Amino acid sequence: MLALTDLPTCPGLFYGSIARDGVLSRMRIPGGILNAQQCWTIADLADQYSTGCLQVTNRANLQIREVNSEIAPEVWNRLQELGIASRHVEVDPIRNIMASPTAGIDRQQLLDTRPLVKAWDDYLQTHPELSELSPKFSIGFDGGESVSIRDLRNDILLAAEGRSTQSKIVFRLHLNGDTGISIQESQCISVLAALASTYLEYTKNRPRIDGKKPRLRHLLTDWGAESYLEKVQQNLPFLWQFTSGTFPQNRQDACEAKSEVPGGVGILPARPIASSEKSLPHHLHLGIHPQQQSGFSYMGIALPLGRLESKQLRNLANLAQNLASGTLRLTPWQNLLISDIPNSQLFEVKQQVADWGLHSSATRLDSCLVACAGSNGCASAATDTQSHALKMVRDLAQKLTIDLPINIHFSGCQKSCAQHRPIDITLVGIQIERGDEIIEGYDIYAGRKDLPFGRQIFQAVSAIEMPDAIERMLRVYQRFRDRLESFGEFVDRQAIDQLQQLFSAENRTLK
Template sequence: MLALTDLPTCPGLFYGSIARDGVLSRMRIPGGILNAQQCWTIADLADQYSTGCLQVTNRANLQIREVHSSIPPEVWNRLQELGIASRRVEVDPIRNIMASPTAGIDRQQLLDTRPLVKAWDDYLQTHPEFSELSPKFSIGLDGGESVSIQALRNDILLAAGRSAKSEIVFRLHLNSDTGILIQQSQCISVLVALASAYLEYTKNRPRIDGKKPRLRHLLADWGVESYLERVQQNLPFLLQFTSCPFPKNRQDSCSTKSEFPCGVGILPARSLDSSARAIEQSPHLGIHPQRQSDFSYMGIALPLGRLESKQLRNLANLAKNLASGTLRLTPWQNLLISDIPNSHLFEIKQQIADLGLHSSATRLDSCLVACAGSSGCASATTDTQSHALAMARDLAQKLTIDLPINIHFSGCQKSCAQHRPIDITLVGIQIERGHETIEGYDIYAGRKDLPFGRPIFPAVSAAEMPGAIELLLQVYQRFREPLESVGEFVDRRAIDQLQELLNTENRNLR
């Protein structure tokens, strides 16, 4: 590991980064899948070189917090042998390849993306020129699973769909659907061409705030059309579109008319908004049947992604003894045990409880998202992690919920942990009270207004915050429609009507 003064902003495994609670080392785990041996080794590593505190991230990485001593080269070699660490050190900082945690076992999937995840990671490992990509360059592969990643942020997303001829193909998304259709056999070539064109762009543009330009900067600068033209130049086959993406005044004169055959036809892509709603209203926590007969997977809640080394070790033992020995990390900061024979479900559920964990989607500690907060990040104004867990414990004594409620704590305006509005968002602020400055939050709800939703409670102190959330949830539960989410409940009301409901309920509680 480098000297502390040399550590990068974006942590990897070989080169961690400095957080307020110590050095943070992040393991890049393509697709988020670990076997039992890998889990045991990670648990031992956390015990020996840190306080044993692990955390699943929102890209299904696994990170070790509070690393207190340098890790010797022989340990890195062992991690590489086990497939935990990148074979090429330079590739390690690049963002994890995201895929559905139910790839290969989802009953709704159109195809299994795990071979593609491996193929793309293998390509990165064997082509050193791609180590120059921005550490934030991100790829997502969605196989049409019910546990979809389509609503999650990726620079490039390949999402499986079925064509009008019943052929399974991928659609290319660059923030939005480009209309490009890609055969499974073409995926790696297209990803290489996309990454190569982006890499050339970063080499010829100045750094932004000291960092390499992101793909969004390329799209804002070049536009999607010009970017795709450069991508086409690096491909041995023609890209196919569902319809021509170029302006009408160019269709008759530009060479793209012959380069990009249009009108191939595909069934409409699944809406990203509806995908997001599906995952939030039908979460992967709990027990779900697999596509393999007589087997199920269990989604286990990890509040804020936190996992003790002994819990990881025991979960790996459990998976090894009663399932296939596989744990799957999710971008929602929890994990799955897959391939459980249905005859073992009751025993596994009991042992999960013995570890102090649970699989319920309707407990508030299952529904939390939070950034590192002031304990781990210099930009944060509030201790988001502690406040989120304290709120969940407090409200668990006062409320029973029957639908998942998604609550996001952000220590500042950057919103690093969650990039779109969800049910309830709390943004950390500093509040002047008399002669002192205290931690507090602006509280938003709903999904209509970017970036956080609609403002509900401004400038609430951290001590008063659980009461404000309790009031909002009580009004929601009292006046909602059946199966209506908090976000939907808030969005279908005028803000003055919502405030009147809150004021009336508050008076009734006094």
């Protein structure tokens, strides 16, 4: 490991980064899938070099906080042998490859994306020059699963779709929205390679932005999506195939030169890039669900704030090895799945999970709870989000129960690192002046309207008063909602003054 003064700001496994609570080391787990042997080794690593606490991230990575000593070279070699660490150190910091945690087992899927995840990771491992890209360069594969990742943030998303006129499945290319381009499965890696190499050429001629490498979004701002796709086309042996659109006259000659190349029709999009789709629920993976494979199910297990002790990881790996296929799947919602459980073993699996203090319910307040590192780990945060979030759900669990999932997001500042889209409730950390002292507090937002956080409901609520404010919001929701209406839907259909009146009335009732 490098000296502390040399550590990068974006952590990887080989070179962690400095956080307020020590060195943070992050493992990229392509597709989020781990076997039992990998889990045992990671648990040993956490015990030997840190406090034994792990955390699943919102990109289905695993991170170890408070790394307290230099990791021995033979450990790195072992991690590489097991496929936990990148074969090339340079590539390691590039963001994890995201896929649905139910890839290959989802009953609704159109196509199993796991081979594509592996193929793209193999490409990265054999092209270390791509390490010159921003470490935040991210690729997502969505196979049409019910547990979808389409609404999660990726620079490039390939989303499977069926064609009513043909029996085959194709992928739709998204660059911060739908491009209208359809890609055959066999073309995916070639397309991603061309997109990445064109992006790489762009970065060579651009200065750093705030000291960091240019992101793909900077390229799209400078060039526009159409111009970017035209440049990418020059590096492909086939033409883009657009689902709809007209053929712009001023670009026809350039495309006709490749009109005989098989694999696509040279049509440029006539419409602008579409906006992102409506956010999807965060809880569909939790609980027990039948798999595509007859006689088997998977169990989605809640990890409050993604926290996982090394002992719990070992126990879960042993359980998966003894009663299932030996596979754990991390999710971008900071939880995990045990897959391939024979239905005859479900009761035993559920009982053992409960014995370790874990659960699979989506209707507990800690199930869909999200928080950034907070002031204990990040200098940008105004509040200790992790402690406040856990204390809040413990307090509220003694006072009320919920029967529908509710997503609550704690962000220590305006950056919103932990969750990029509003769903139900978002709390943004602030510093509040009270007399002669500065105390921690939150602005509280709700619903999907008025991005990036929703609509502001309360302003400058102290951390001590915050649980009471959330309790009032939840009780009003339970009293006045339609039967199966989500919290976000309930808030979005109310006028803001009506909401605040309801919450004030509930405050008097509680007193």
